[in-house]
Amino acid sequence: MTNRKQEFMKQEGTVFPGKTYAEQLLAPIFRDQRDYLYKEMLAVQRVHVLMLYEQGIISREDGKEMLRALLEAEDADLTYDPRYEDVFFLLEARLEQTAGCLAGNMHIGKSRNDMGVTMYRLALRRRLALLLEQVLVLQESVLCAAEEHAGTIMPAYTHTQPAQPTTLGHYLLAVHDVLQRDMQRLLASYDTVNLSPLGAAALATTGFPINRHRTAELLGFAGLAENSYDAIAGADYILAGSAAVLTMMTNTGRVVQDLLLQATKEFGGILVAAPYVQISSIMPQKRNPVSLEHARALSSSACGEALVVFHMIHNTPFGDIVDTEDDLQPHLYRSIEQALRALKLLDAVIRTMEVDVSHLAEKAQQHSITITELADVLAREKGIPFRQAHQLAARVAKSCLAEGKELSDLSAAEASTVLAEVELTDAEWAGIVSPAEFIRRRSVTGGPNLEEVKRMMAERKSRLQQSQQEVQSRQAAVEAAERLQQQLIQRLLS
Numbered sequence: 001m002t003n004r005k006q007e008f009m010k011q012e013g014t015v016f017p018g019k020t021y022a023e024q025l026l027a028p029i030f031r032d033q034r035d036y037l038y039k040e041m042l043a044v045q046r047v048h049v050l051m052l053y054e055q056g057i058i059s060r061e062d063g064k065e066m067l068r069a070l071l072e073a074e075d076a077d078l079t080y081d082p083r084y085e086d087v088f089f090l091l092e093a094r095l096e097q098t099a100g101c102l103a104g105n106m107h108i109g110k111s112r113n114d115m116g117v118t119m120y121r122l123a124l125r126r127r128l129a130l131l132l133e134q135v136l137v138l139q140e141s142v143l144c145a146a147e148e149h150a151g152t153i154m155p156a157y158t159h160t161q162p163a164q165p166t167t168l169g170h171y172l173l174a175v176h177d178v179l180q181r182d183m184q185r186l187l188a189s190y191d192t193v194n195l196s197p198l199g200a201a202a203l204a205t206t207g208f209p210i211n212r213h214r215t216a217e218l219l220g221f222a223g224l225a226e227n228s229y230d231a232i233a234g235a236d237y238i239l240a241g242s243a244a245v246l247t248m249m250t251n252t253g254r255v256v257q258d259l260l261l262q263a264t265k266e267f268g269g270i271l272v273a274a275p276y277v278q279i280s281s282i283m284p285q286k287r288n289p290v291s292l293e294h295a296r297a298l299s300s301s302a303c304g305e306a307l308v309v310f311h312m313i314h315n316t317p318f319g320d321i322v323d324t325e326d327d328l329q330p331h332l333y334r335s336i337e338q339a340l341r342a343l344k345l346l347d348a349v350i351r352t353m354e355v356d357v358s359h360l361a362e363k364a365q366q367h368s369i370t371i372t373e374l375a376d377v378l379a380r381e382k383g384i385p386f387r388q389a390h391q392l393a394a395r396v397a398k399s400c401l402a403e404g405k406e407l408s409d410l411s412a413a414e415a416s417t418v419l420a421e422v423e424l425t426d427a428e429w430a431g432i433v434s435p436a437e438f439i440r441r442r443s444v445t446g447g448p449n450l451e452e453v454k455r456m457m458a459e460r461k462s463r464l465q466q467s468q469q470e471v472q473s474r475q476a477a478v479e480a481a482e483r484l485q486q487q488l489i490q491r492l493l494s
Contacts, residue, residue, distance in 0.1 A: 067489055113203065117232060124193050125193050131343075135343065138347045146173050162367040185244040187467075203228055219481060238324065245339050252299045252343065260293070269360050298345070306332070374392075375389045
């Protein structure tokens with residue numbers, strides 16, 4: 001056993017990092033930092049140098065040398081080198097080659113702790129902004145489809161069984177409203193993320209007279225994660241983003257499932273456009289709606305990655321800890337990337353799908369789907385207590401089922417015979433068996449009545465514009481900060 005241990009240690013080495021640690025941890029983390037965080041790492045370094053100069057902590061000449069070194073580092077070849085623990089230390093070594101000992105002064109009043117959390121917040125903010133933009137795009141396409149099909153009659157389902165008539169426009173407005181709540185959750189998570197921890201240093205700030213508000217301004221943050229311990233220890237900004245994505249992708253998966261059912265030959269409600277279906281390699285009649293299947297799979301994948309984030313943070317100490325850092329962050333980024341792909345696929349399908357309007361209307365005539373209106377008429381116009389009216393309506397539905405008939409196959413006289421206690425006129429019966437009349441009478445706030453759907457649609461269009469402005473204002477603030485940062489750099493270098 002001793003010889004085996006010695007042989008293993010000979011391969012591993014006797015100083016940090018051991019071979020296994022470097023291969024299984026440092027190299028993968030290096031690649032993740034390079035791919036996900038390098039841009040943010042440089043941004044944090046730049047604004048910190050600008051602030052140090054403005055505060056008189058470093059000289060103008062030193063600031064110029066540091067910024068020149070940082071600008072050169074933007075195009076650096078980042079290949080893993082086991083001599084350096086991660087991208088942070090590799091960058092530091094490169095900066096020392098360019099700026100000499102001055103590179104070390106970049107870390108005055110700054111720790112890897114606050115620098116790391118700032119990078120994570122910047123990277124997450126950028127991805128949430130992309131997600132917000134895509135949700136707006138999808139909301140717009142859903143609204144357009146809802147407007148086109150405001151009067152398209154279709155069966156609605158409860159417990160996967162035909163329930164009552166509604167319209168495709170009414171259904172799509174419901175999808176839009178869920179997306180709007182997803183939008184609000186994403187905006188709230190964006191605002192939680194959009195606070196600067198920079199200047200918290202290790203956790204207790206610094207003895208140097210730094211200006212945290214200035215670095216927050218230059219990075220486009222809306223304010224500070226003020227308490228320096230919270231700035232380092234708090235991980236709820238990560239959870240907020242994960243929760244928003246998890247909720248949205250769960251919602252998205254349910255809509256995709258509905259569309260997949262409607263695209264089947266058995267349901268036949270929609271036809272997925274040719275660019276988004278795949279032909280079978282052996283069955284030439286097949287039109288496989290793979291775009292929707294992939295959207296469903298990606299939604300599930302996004303949910304899984306978001307849940308990983310929760311599990312990795314759960315029961316960790318409230319402080320600086322690796323569990324919330326480099327091992328965790330890629331799961332969150334991948335979750336958002338998968339969500340973006342799912343939303344784009346769903347958007348493409350909704351924009352291009354063909355709806356079989358006549359087939360949906362025909363389906364809305366089947367399975368005694370308007371029978372609720374019979375119970376309502378008996379209670380509303382015949383004065384029968386509703387529970388008794390419900391039982392009488394059920395009697396008619398069971399009679400139709402037993403005889404293999406639809407409600408519309410019965411005449412008013414035949415329906416009255418089944419009811420026994422009640423006489424219905426031809427006009428009353430015609431209104432009861434008509435899906436269009438069923439929908440027209442559902443004019444209560446939020447119902448499928450055409451005028452009510454149009455009212456809701458106009459309101460949703462106005463609200464969508466407000467959401468677009470909210471997203472644009474946040475992005476404009478970030479862009480303005482980036483322009484200011486570049487102006488200050490050019491001014492210092494010139």
